Amino acid sequence: MADLLNAPQREAIRYLDGPLLVLAGAGSGKTRVITQKIAWLIDECDVAPEKITAITFTNKAAKEMKERAAKLAGARGEGLNISTFHALGARILRTEARHAGLKPGFSILDASDTGQLFQEMLRDADKLRIRMIQNRISLWKNAVVGPEEAAKIAEDELEAGAAKVYAEYERTLRAYQAVDFDDLIRLPVVLFENHDDVATRWRSRIWHLLVDEYQDTNRCQYRLMKLLTGARANFTAVGDDDQSIYGWRGADIENLKLLSEEYPALKVIKLEQNYRSTTRILAAANAVIGHNPKLFDKKLWSDKGHGDAVQVVACRDNEHEAEWVAARLQAHRFEHRGKWSDYAILYRGNHQARGFEEQLRAQKIPYVLSGGQSFFDKAEIKDITCYLRLLANSDDDPAFIRAVTTPKRGIGGTTLESLGTAAGKRHQSLFATIFAPGIEMEISAKPHAALREFGNFINRLEFR
Structure with a gap:
């Protein structure tokens, strides 16, 4: 070699x-x-x-x-x-959980879980503001800036508000015994x-x-x-x-x-x-x-010969680009008697795929879209994963919310809101609050019975 x-x-x-x-x-x-x-x-x-x-x-x-x-x-x-x-x-956090102030069975929240948390904390905010605050907090975490420091360095009203949300978000993660993806490095x-x-x-x-x-x-x-x-x-x-x-x-x-x-x-x-x-x-x-700001000079070279001239095509818009690509595919395949599997279309972002798909369908060109939905992003896989997360860590409230509502058990948003209020007063997780003394006085009988049945079901699974 x-x-x-x-x-x-x-x-x-x-x-x-x-x-x-x-x-x-x-x-x-x-x-x-x-x-x-x-x-x-x-x-x-x-x-x-x-x-x-x-x-x-x-x-x-x-x-x-x-x-x-x-x-x-x-x-x-x-x-x-x-x-x-x-x-x-x-791996570091699992091994050193005690030193990091975490339980060994702490949960790792994915993008969907963290998005849900921010929506719950910012119920009155629109999606754009939620996304901006979430992105700002992520950038702070990537710079190893905690909530207190974030509040000190905030440059405007949006950042000051984001710093307050950051502090609340961190308290929530600790209560859930959970970390997000940024925390895995920070x-x-x-x-x-x-x-x-x-x-x-x-x-x-x-x-x-x-x-x-x-x-x-x-x-x-x-x-x-x-x-x-x-x-x-x-x-x-x-x-x-x-x-x-x-x-x-x-x-x-x-x-x-x-x-x-x-x-x-x-x-x-x-x-x-x-x-x-x-x-x-x-x-x-x-x-x-060559127009990039340079930290280090370098120049790529090859011994593969000159090759064909690079072709540059100026298109009016995205639709015209997709039309041109599909027509070029048809022409090239006809000229060279090629197979459709010999061709590929590369694009920078998934948002560009739709225009190409429409043109390929219109011109009856068979295709396979690569890099679709991840196996772990499928609803049924996320459902099963939430049950497993809840078994590993009963303080994982996002996992609890998904598990308790899948399949439907007659437990709706009003019941979960009441349970969340009761959990907040007691400073404990949603799952633990199901069995808290006096909880039957705060939640109506039918949904309370459904919650207890779910809680007992999880406990039976845990102790098998």
């Missing part, structure tokens, strides 16, 4: 003398570098696989990296830690910064840390990486400042600059050979990205 690597790739794989930043242009073989480095650490440096941690951003990327590393390392790779940032954060950072012994213990578990798509890290993820590697700073960060597209959700391109400022010994290796595209395509790409 070493023969298939170019010189910068080999250098990146074998460099172990401190912090390393691999600037990997598009199509330059960055995943190969990460997986080959894992194999190199195990096979040539005798590093135990459980001492190697690789982090990426999506479950799909983590799965692919695991599969490729397993092929290279074989049985010797058993125990490798390859996951997303959020999965690593969840809370380990707070934990490590407040408990040096815990941070030291986790640092001792990681001999080398590899971070993929580093340009997409936010400030919180950068701090977690720094805390996990400590003064030894034995890490490999792979990224590309020209591919940073997640600034809207907190990704901070300045993290690349921070590396060179905070790690004077940082080694920078550039992967500039592109294995996917021809020279003409790369010339166009270099011309476009």
